Structures are given as C-alpha cells and as structure tokens.
Amino acid sequence: MSSKVGPGAREAVFAQLSEAGRAQQVAQRLADGIALGVLAPGERLPSEPELARRFGVAVITVREGLGILRDAGLLRTRRGRDGGSFVATDEDDEHHGILTARLHALSQVEIDDIGVYFAAIIAAAAERSADRAAPHDAPRLSAWLADAGFDDAASARTTQSGFFLELAVLSQSPRLVREQIRLQADLGPVLLLGLTSPDLRRDALAQNRRIVRAIADRRPAHARDAAAELVAMLIARVLTAKGRLEKGTGRDEPLSA
Numbered sequence: 001m002s003s004k005v006g007p008g009a010r011e012a013v014f015a016q017l018s019e020a021g022r023a024q025q026v027a028q029r030l031a032d033g034i035a036l037g038v039l040a041p042g043e044r045l046p047s048e049p050e051l052a053r054r055f056g057v058a059v060i061t062v063r064e065g066l067g068i069l070r071d072a073g074l075l076r077t078r079r080g081r082d083g084g085s086f087v088a089t090d091e092d093d094e095h096h097g098i099l100t101a102r103l104h105a106l107s108q109v110e111i112d113d114i115g116v117y118f119a120a121i122i123a124a125a126a127e128r129s130a131d132r133a134a135p136h137d138a139p140r141l142s143a144w145l146a147d148a149g150f151d152d153a154a155s156a157r158t159t160q161s162g163f164f165l166e167l168a169v170l171s172q173s174p175r176l177v178r179e180q181i182r183l184q185a186d187l188g189p190v191l192l193l194g195l196t197s198p199d200l201r202r203d204a205l206a207q208n209r210r211i212v213r214a215i216a217d218r219r220p221a222h223a224r225d226a227a228a229e230l231v232a233m234l235i236a237r238v239l240t241a242k243g244r245l246e247k248g249t250g251r252d253e254p255l256s257a
Helices: 007-013 024-035 047-054 059-069 091-106 110-131 138-149 153-170 174-191 198-216 222-248
Strands: 074-080 085-086
Touching: 024 047, 024 059, 024 174, 047 059, 091 174, 091 222, 110 153, 110 174, 110 198, 110 222, 138 153, 138 198, 153 174, 153 198, 174 198, 174 222, 198 222
Parallel strands: none
Antiparallel strands: 074 085
C-alpha cells in the first residue's frame, strides 16, 4: 500500500538528519511520517542501507531506530524474500493496544483541550485558505479528496491527515504549516481514532467537502466554522470512546465507539 501524498512530503520525511548518528532521530522522523500519513499502513520501508544513505547515518543507527519503532508497535518485521520493515496496520493487535493505552492515559479534560487547540489552528488555516487560495486550488483539492479514499479507517485517517496539511499549505503561512505538522505528528493519532466508525467517516468527508466549497466561494468565515465543527465532531467521538473505556464497556474495541 502506498500513501496518497505528494513527493515533496516523502522527501521531507527521508531527508538527511541534521545531527547524524542518533537512532532516536531516525525513529522520530519515521514516526512523524507514520502519524502524518506520509507512510501508509502496510507500506514497506526502504531497506536499512537505503535509509542509512538517505538519512546520512550508519546502518547500525538505522537498525536501532527501527527497533525503537518495532518496540512501540509502529513497525512490523517480515522475514523472507518479500520481507522487510512494514508500517503497522489497524489490524495489528499491538498497534491497536498502544493507541488504546494512549487514550486511557489521557483525561477527558486533556482530550477536550486537544480539540480546542487543534480546532484553533486548523480553523485559522481554513479561513486563510479561503481568503488567499488561487482559483485552481479548490478544484484541485476537491479532486484530491475524491481520489484519496475514505472507505475504511486506515485510508480515512491518511486522507484526513493529508487534508489538514493541505489546508495549512493553502493558508500560505509557514508558521501555520509548521504548527500543523507538529500537532498532527503529536496529536493526530488521538484525534483521528474515531474514524473507525463508518458514520463518522461519512460525516467527516461531508464536512471536508463543505470546507472545500467555502474555499471555492471565498467565504473565510464559513471555511473557519466548518473546520472547527469537523474537529469538534472528531473529538466528540474520541470522548465517547474514552467514556466507554473508563466504564469498562469498550475495553476490547474502544476505538470503534
């Protein structure tokens, strides 16, 4: 499986590290790529020698970095001719367990605060996009959204993450882009947990299209409100899952609340 992002995003993930020789930096760079949807669930990573060449580090450093991600449940290693290191999928029990553990560790107040902060950033990006986007940007974004896919949880998370980044880029604010990338790498996995629900995927896709229409019509306030409402929908589902987890009714499937 390959991610539906532009080549520039992938080059950024695999760019040489500023300080060579640190396995933790290798792990963090790849973890950010996974969180942002640049590296898709099930995707096979380049070989260890190729990663070492791209990052500008020793092979042993890459191997240690990959080990960190395997221990975190973000990667799987497969032996044999078709083997290698693969991004964990939603079906991987350990990966599912790590997301559940992270949800369990957050309080409802913290989850709500994630929504407030995320909504403030993405609403600002949507508002500026509607004000500054070129005439061809909305049709391009609409076509990308139609092609990217929202049919299952994995593709929906990748698409939604990519859509948020697209809004940040269209805002033409480097600071908003940097903050959006940081937020999605840090908080995206929590925010998008609820996309296991078909109903939420349908509603989120409709809200994305509403944002695109507001950009096409150059209606900044409408774009801002639609983006904020989208984040509110996503956070509401996470809070529902959190509540079920605390009551013990969603221990096996807390992410599908």
